[in-house]
Amino acid sequence: MPAYILIIFIGFGGFLLSLYIAHKKRRKTEPFICPLRASCVEVVHSDYGKFLGINVEYLGILYYATIAIGYGFRTTLPIWTQSFSAGLLLLSVFALVFSFYLTFIQIFTLRKLCTWCLVSAFLCLTIFLTSFIASFSIVVPFLSRAHETILIFNVIGLALGLGAATIADIFFFKFLKDFRISSLEAGVLNTFSQIIWVALGIMFMMELGLFIPNMGALSSSPEFLLKVIVLSVIILNGSFLNLFVAPQFVKIQFHEPHLHEPGELLRTRQIAFVLGPISLVSWYTALFLTMRPTLHFSFEFLLQIYATSLIVAVIIGQIVERRLVKKAHHSQSV
DSSP states (O other): OHHHHHHHHHHHHHHHHHHHHHHHHHOTTSOOOOGGGOOHHHHHTSGGGEETTEEHHHHHHHHHHHHHHHHHHHHHOGGGOHHHHHHHHHHHHHHHHHHHHHHHIIIIIIOOOOHHHHHHHHHHHHHHHHHHHHHHHHHHHHHHHTHHHHHHHHHHHHHHHHHHHHHHHHHHHHHGGGTOOOHHHHHHHHHHHHHHHHHHHHHHHHHHHHHGGGHHHHHTOHHHHHHHHHHHHHHHHHHHIIIIIHHHHHHHHTTOSOOOOTTHHHHHHHHHHHHHHHHHHHHHHHHHHHHOOOOOOOHHHHHHHHHHHHHHHHHHHHHHHHHHHHHHHHHHHO
16 A cells, blocks of 8 residues: 555656646747756757647646545445556556667657756656565466457557568668658658557566466466567667668758768668668567467577578668669669
C-alpha cells in the first residue's frame, strides 16, 4: 500500500510538470525556467516535440493523470487487483520505453538536453520500478491466464512494425534514387519511424508479459534468446537510421547548421544502405521466430543463421547503392 501511495504522488507530480511544460510551450513570450543551464526551449520546440501529430507534453499529462487516478482506484477498490494492476504495469512499461526514446533523441539527434524532460524520464523509471516490485506477485497469475491474449497483441505489434518498416525502407530507397530527401519526404519517413516506435513499444510490453510468468523456460529457450537479440538490433539500428542518418540527410541538403565534412553525403548514403537491409532482415526474422517459436535448433546455430543473413543483406545493399551511383553518373554524362 505505501508503494501505491508513492506512485500516486509521483504521478501527480508528473502531471503538474507536464502541465507546466505545456503552459510554457503555448505561452512562447513567457520565460522558460530550465535548471542546470540546459536547453529546454530548443528541445521542447524542436521537430520532435510532437509524436504522431500530438504534443509530447499532452501525452505526458494523459499518462501521469491515468497513473495517479488508476492507482487511486487500486488502493480504494482492491477488487480490481490482478487485471487492473497488470494494465497499469504495462502502461508504465510503455511510458518507460517512450521516455528512453525521447532521451535518445535529446542526446544523439538534437544533442541538447532539457532538464524537465530528464526529470520526467526519471519519474517514469521510478513509477515502473515501484509498480513492478509492488505488483509482481499479483500480476504474474494474471499474465499466465492472459497468455493467448498477449500473444495476439504481440503479433499485432509485430505486424504493425513490420509493415511500417518495410514501407519506410522502400520509400527511403526510392527517395534516395535522386540522392536527395526533400522536407516532405523526410516528414513521411518520420511518420513511419514513429509508427515503428509504437509497434516496438507494444512488442516490448507483450514480450515482457510473456517472459515474467515463464522466466525459467524462456531463459533457456534458444528462440526466445535470439528474438531478444533481434529486437535489440531493431531498436539500435532503427534509432541510428531514423534519428541520426535521415535527419543528417536533411541537414546536408538544406544547409542546416551542422559540422560539415568532405564526402559526408556519400558516407551517410552508404550507411543508410547498410542499416536499411539490417532493418528488413531483423523484422522478418522476428516474424519468423514469432510464427515458429519452437525450431529445435541450438542458440549458436540460430545466431549464425541470423548473422549470415545480415551480412548477405548488407552486401546486397551496397551493390544496389553502387549501381544507383553508376546509373546517376551515366544519366548526368548523357
